[in-house]
Structures are given as C-alpha cells and as structure tokens.
Amino acid sequence: MEQLTTIGLNHYLTISAFLLGFGLFAVMTRKNAIVILMGVELILNAANINFLAFSKYNGGMEGVMFALFVIVIAAAEAAIALAIVINIYKIFKSVDVSSIDTLKE
Amino acid sequence: MSITTYTVIFYLFAAITVCSAAFVVFTRNVIYSAFSLLFTFFGVAALYVFLSADFIAVTQVVVYVGGILVLLLFGVMFTNSIMQTGQKSEVLHIFSGMLLLIGMIGALLYTFYTTHSWMPSETTLQGSIVERIGFETMSRYVLPFEMVSILLLAALIGAAFLARFDKSGK
Secondary structure (H helix, E strand, C coil), X not given: CHHHHCCCHHHHHHHHHHHHHHHHHHHHHECEHHHHHHHHHHHHXXXXXHHHHHHHHHXXXXXXXXXXXXXXXXXXXXXXXXXXHHHHHHHXXXXXXXXXXXXXX | CCHHHHHHHHHHHXXXXXXXXXHHHHCCEHHXXXXXXXXXHHHHHHHHHHCCCHHHHHHHHHHHHHHHHHHHHHHHHHHCCCCCCCCECCECCHHHHHHHHHHHHHHHHXXXXXXXXXXXXXXXCCCCXXXXXXXXXXCCCHHHHHHHHHHHHHHHHHHHHHHCCCCCCC
C-alpha cells in the first residue's frame, strides 16, 4: 500500500510503458498514415516522460534539456511527415500505406 | 497540499493520459483519434508539472497542442472528406499487434517491479527549474541549441516547399 500512495519513479515509468505500447500498436496495426504519425508522437511522449522522471530523481538537468530537444525535433518531424503524406495523397489519392507499392513488381 | 491530495491528482492525470492514449489507438475514426490525442497531450503536460519540469509542460502545451495537433488535424482534413462515411481506417496484423502490445507492456512492467528498487539521488529536482534551463541552454548546451534552431528552420522551409500546391511546369 505504501508503494501505491507515495509517487515514485516506478509510477512514471509505468505510464511511459503504457504510452510506448499503445504507440507501437498504432504504428504496427494501422493503415492510415496519419494515425501512424499519432503513434509516433505517443512514443516520443513516452520517451520524454522517462527523461524527465529520471532527471527529477537524479537531480541533474540532462534529461530536462534532452526532453526540450526531443520536443523541437518532434515538431520538425511532424511538419515534414505531413508534407510527405499530403504529397502521397496527391499522387495515390489515398493515405493507405499498404496501397503504396509502386516499387513492388 | 497534503500528500493524499497530491496522490489523488496524480492518479487522475495518469488515468486521463493512459485512457485517452488507449482511445487514440483503439477507435477506428481518425477524427476521434486526433481529438483524443489532445487529452493525452494535456495529461502528459500535467505529469511534467508533477516532475517539476514546468517549463517543459508549457512547451508541451504550446508545441504539441498548438502546433503538432493542429497540423495533424489539417492532415486529416486534407486527406479525408468529412462527409464521406467511410473514414474509418483499416487495421491489419491485429493479432500480432495485440501480442506486441501486451508483451511490451508486460515485459517492461515486469522488469520495473521485480528488479531491485531505484535509488534516487539525495538532491532531487524541487520547485521551478526555468532559471536553470536558461543557464544550461546558454552554457553547456549552446551549440545543440543553435543547431536545432537551424534544423527546425530548414525543416519547416522544406515542409512548406514539399506541401505547396502548384508545382512549376504543370
């Protein structure tokens, strides 16, 4: 019971594990490219929670700074990925990633 | 704030985060996923406040909710017509996906809870850390900071170039 009521590192790691699992599930099972992007964002958020949790309980600033850079890179990634998705939609008239098989014979 | 209130609020935000993340991946409607992702991002921002990273929490709200989520919604609206009924997204590999989900979460939780407990430092982060982030950004991390700014500029110009409508030579 004492482990449940005092919030420690394991609580944050548990939430992060759930977000990582859901993100992987979305990336693996969905055919819509935009939902796959949402899964990637969930995975990045899970990583950020881990960085900040370890940084808080370690007392250093490394995790905080890394989380800040992860957010910036995630913004760049989302912009580029959506531009690519819009181009795919213009060419294939669909964002279904399993129908994009031009390179396959 | 008493320790019980703190715990209750933590569990509330944890439940919001995990449940809305589950809804993002289990609903078939893309619009529902996008709006459920909003609650996930807000829940994660609240968890950042619990981790005494209030600046990161504000950045999370501004960048994720104000930027990335709006971008994702624009993507949904560009590529699905709202009027058509078939905006459900297909799923495939549902069995192996569930296996990966349960196996991943189970393995991680098993490792976290059965190995020896963590040994937190004596000096955990307390209170606001905005000032320390400013010092770190301008001292140890000044080169990555400048590099990431140039990268972000280049990526956004590239994205605008890729997504524009009338290509020359049409």
